[in-house]
Amino acid sequence: MKLDITTLEGGSAGSVELSDAIFGLEPRADILARMVRYQLAKRRAGTHKSKGRSEVDRTRKKIYKQKGTGGARHGAASAPQFRGGGKAFGPIVRDHAHDLPKKVRALALRHALSAKAKGSEIIIIDDVKLSEPKTKLLLGHFSKLDLSSVLVIGGAEIDVNFGLAARSIPNVDVLPIQGINVYDILRRDKLVLTRAAVDALEARFK
Template sequence: MEFEVKTLDGQSAGSITVSEALFGLEPRADILQRMVRYQLAKRQQGTHKSKGRSEVKATSKKVYRQKGTGSARHGNKAAPQFRGGGKAFGPVARSHAIDLPKKVRALALKHALSAKARADAIIVVDDLTSADGKTKALAARFGGLGIANALVIGGSEIDAGFGRAARNIPQLDVLPVQGINVYDILRRDRLVLSRAAIEALEERFK
């Protein structure tokens, strides 16, 4: 499989051959769904917490006598039915992470790349640099390439000027190749890969 390589100004910069095992698979929605669920569950903080009956500061003395009041029988003031009492079966701090085999996670990334390739939503650029670091100039260059909603993947390091220019453009995410992930690929309309990013991905899955 071949992709045409362009410059940020829209000029042709040749072509690059990519692996069918990385960009030519038949996308499976079930694998992509499992990976997205894994990512979203893992990033939940899980710090929500409410006090239970044993954690509420309240007297343990019986509220009033058992009989003769005409009211329901009650004991501890920390019971859930009282105002200020402990919450019954409330949330506790925990990890929401679920397990997913490493091989499935790697396969999901291949299927996400293949899904974008099949949808003709991958743009390969020769280099991701910006000499002046100006957002307006970079937005105009992306507009010329037809990029309005995209994930941009660079090499092992993002050029400082490019990162500074791109961070104020809405609906545009910029990540080094180490940070590429299924959820960010799928949530954006297009995937912009630098030549260095493709070479790094090919080496990673060789």
């Protein structure tokens, strides 16, 4: 697959041949769904917590005698059926992450890249650098490239000025190549890859 390379200002900078093994697969929704579920489950804090009957601060004394009252038998006032008692089967602190084979994760990334390539939603840019950290300047470049919802993947390090200019723009994410992931690729309309990012991806899946 051959794509033209553009500059941040909208000019031409040649072309690049993309590997069909990375960008030419037939996307499978089931693999992408598994990966998104894996990512979202892994990022959950799992810190939600309610107190059980052994944790609430209520007396453990039997509230009234066992027999002769005409009412149901009860023990401590900390039982779940009483106001102020502990919660039955409430949430506890736990890890929501689950396993997903490494090969499936790698395959999911290739399918996500292929899905963007199939939909003509990939733009290759020579480099993402700004002379000064001005959001207005970057918005002007994005308007020339018709970018409003975009994930920008740079090289090993993101240009400081570009990162500062982009961080206050809604629906724009900027990541180094190490941070590329399926969820962020799919949640934005366009995917912008630098020449360095393309080289890193091809070296990674070689």
